[in-house]
Amino acid sequence: MTLALEAVQVTKEYPSPSGDGIITAVDRMEMALERGEFVALVGPSGSGKTTMLAMLAGLLAPNSGAIRIAGQDLTQMRERERTAFRRREIGFTFQDNNLVPYLTALENVEYMLRLNGEYDRPGRERARELLVRLGLEERLKSLPRQLSGGQQQRVAIARSLINQPTLVLADEPTASLDTERAFQVVETMAQLVHAENRAAIMVTHDLRMVEYCDRVIQMVDGRLERVLSTREDITCLVNPALCERIPLAVLGYEEDEALQVQYVEL
Numbered sequence: 001m002t003l004a005l006e007a008v009q010v011t012k013e014y015p016s017p018s019g020d021g022i023i024t025a026v027d028r029m030e031m032a033l034e035r036g037e038f039v040a041l042v043g044p045s046g047s048g049k050t051t052m053l054a055m056l057a058g059l060l061a062p063n064s065g066a067i068r069i070a071g072q073d074l075t076q077m078r079e080r081e082r083t084a085f086r087r088r089e090i091g092f093t094f095q096d097n098n099l100v101p102y103l104t105a106l107e108n109v110e111y112m113l114r115l116n117g118e119y120d121r122p123g124r125e126r127a128r129e130l131l132v133r134l135g136l137e138e139r140l141k142s143l144p145r146q147l148s149g150g151q152q153q154r155v156a157i158a159r160s161l162i163n164q165p166t167l168v169l170a171d172e173p174t175a176s177l178d179t180e181r182a183f184q185v186v187e188t189m190a191q192l193v194h195a196e197n198r199a200a201i202m203v204t205h206d207l208r209m210v211e212y213c214d215r216v217i218q219m220v221d222g223r224l225e226r227v228l229s230t231r232e233d234i235t236c237l238v239n240p241a242l243c244e245r246i247p248l249a250v251l252g253y254e255e256d257e258a259l260q261v262q263y264v265e266l
């Protein structure tokens, strides 16, 4: 069976700010996702998560490596081909959610249907349903500026899912949500990914959110540091107090990055 996503030895270098060297933001990173998998991508600030996601979305070209989505290598495509492929196969939300300011919440989601030539009754019904599932029933007709940051983020999540893409990418989708809403949104994402057999990667700093994920991939300094794939390991990460091990320290987090999880004394 074809993997939903396969990234092989992906590297991205930026010129350093001083101009006399390079920063290797992503260093021979590897990952593979099957359809139906919801994966968390975690790691300290600056470890290369957003850069990796931008490459997986086909928005940023790696210096080397291969990125195959549904068996097709993004890095080998011409720009036009990649754009069309991205619309069909990849849904993403980045932290600045880029909603169209003069379209309502519903129209922002429907707009993606138009881009794909799928603006029909079932598509529109699905757009409405997604927004309702994400708790925006009362806000379908609001413009982005009339919405809170968290509501805008939820519109962006609906937009990333509307075209039923193979791969869903979300960079900190819960960053501006309160705890209850954050859990709800991530749970909804997990349900949709599992029910519709998509593959999704969620970058998060809030380790409580990984509870809904099937695997946790950790990056440090641009590299793949560790993959947690058992329920037990993931539960330890969510709730260190329940475990004898000290997963945050194991994971290489500094204390100030323990982020909203109860920190376990070394």
Ligand SMILES: Nc1ncnc2c1ncn2[C@@H]1O[C@H](COP(=O)(O)OP(=O)(O)OP(=O)(O)O)[C@@H](O)[C@H]1O
Binding pocket: 014, 015, 023, 024, 025, 043, 044, 045, 046, 047, 048, 049, 050, 051, 052
């Ligand atoms: N356009 C750019 N030009 C130069 N350096 C960059 C650029 N974008 C990112 N970097 C550098 O690449 C490294 C990885 O950045 P990236 O944004 O991918 O990290 P991150 O893991 O998403 O961090 P955070 O958790 O803070 O969002 C950092 O050292 C960053 O300063």
Ligand SMILES: [Mg+2]
Binding pocket: 049, 050, 051, 171
């Ligand atoms: Mg980032």
